[in-house]
């Protein structure tokens with residue numbers, strides 16, 4: 001019986017999963033569930049499945065369906081390890097590790113810092129433990145990749161005692177950035193020292209990479225900070241929160257629902273959190289939401305380039321970054337002053353290189369692969 005690794009990557013509205021060969025880490029099967037909580041759609045090897053799940057099926061029901069299906073599919077495999085994406089690793093988890101019972105309690109304590117992700121990540125660990133009690137459970141943390149940043153990039157301008165308590169800029173999407181850092185030299189050549197990566201998915205962030213290591217990032221203490229996202233506001237004046245608390249009596253729950261679930265592309269457009277819907281819409285509100293998304297992304301590229309003291313390459317990845325050519329075109333046009341000249345044809349074909357011949361700076365589309373990164377870490381820890 002050959003050994004395999006099962007990988008679970010639970011996002012805010014999606015669950016990506018796969019089975020990998022434990023020896024070679026080559027992919028055996030992969031799939032994803034989208035629109036969880038709003039009529040989940042599960043695809044396996046690119047084919048949409050007849051699941052029988054009700055429209056209101058949440059992460060738990062989708063997870064149970066996926067695990068049962070993968071176990072059936074991998075009946076002739078020995079699943080030796082399950083690799084999990086864990087969004088928040090706090091200060092303690094600076095590298096992937098085998099998860100024991102005491103880790104679960106520590107990671108549970110971080111739920112308030114990643115309420116849209118961490119509960120689903122930990123539910124995945126528990127479900128996998130129950131279904132595969134003999135398998136090693138490996139946690140891979142979104143935050144770990146950013147621990148290489150200089151201290152100034154990690155602290156807020158708040159009293160030192162609070163910083164010492166761990167109120168820091170942790171950063172997220174680290175598994176995605178780890179993959180891009182490994183791929184970039186292969187695609188762009190070895191002379192790219194300073195790169196800015198835009199991970200534009202349902203959640204969105206930017207990362208400044210210096211020689212493949214994280215130097216700065218746009219997300220902070222939580223995944224609410226930084227860019228405009230599907231349903232999240234990104235950076236906002238904290239005075240707005242104080243105003244809403246004082247003048248409208250908003251409490252933490254109401255604020256969390258507003259800033260994390262009703263804002264971003266959804267809030268500005270009043271139509272949808274999905275970039276596909278907004279690009280297809282004629283409504284001026286949809287246009288404005290896309291324009292704001294682009295405006296803030298351009299500003300963030302400049303901020304990341306400043307942290308690096310210059311920029312050699314710009315990379316687009318994740319759902320929007322990989323597929324939305326008009327969004328990339330607008331961001332590159334906004335970055336023309338930094339030396340980027342987009343090539344509309346290359347961009348429409350999704351690259352990999354999307355800048356014109358002779359452009360002073362080069363831009364690329366590189367598909368992310370968080371699941372592949374998790375599979376490799378799990379295989380290494382399995383030994």
Ligand SMILES: Nc1ncnc2c1ncn2[C@@H]1O[C@H](COP(=O)(O)OP(=O)(O)O)[C@@H](O)[C@H]1O
Pocket residue numbers: 011012013014200201202203230273274275276279318319320323324
């Ligand atoms: N063809 C496309 N054009 C524009 N946007 C797209 C396209 N395909 C996917 N997206 C966007 O990508 C988002 C999902 O990105 P993804 O990286 O898979 O997110 P997550 O992992 O956070 O769930 C969707 O919300 C949608 O807005």
Ligand SMILES: CC(=O)OP(=O)(O)O
Pocket residue numbers: 010011012013087117142172173201202203204223
């Ligand atoms: C951290 C985060 O925002 O993740 P996702 O993009 O998967 O929602």
Ligand SMILES: [Mg+2]
Pocket residue numbers: 011201202203
């Ligand atoms: Mg994601």
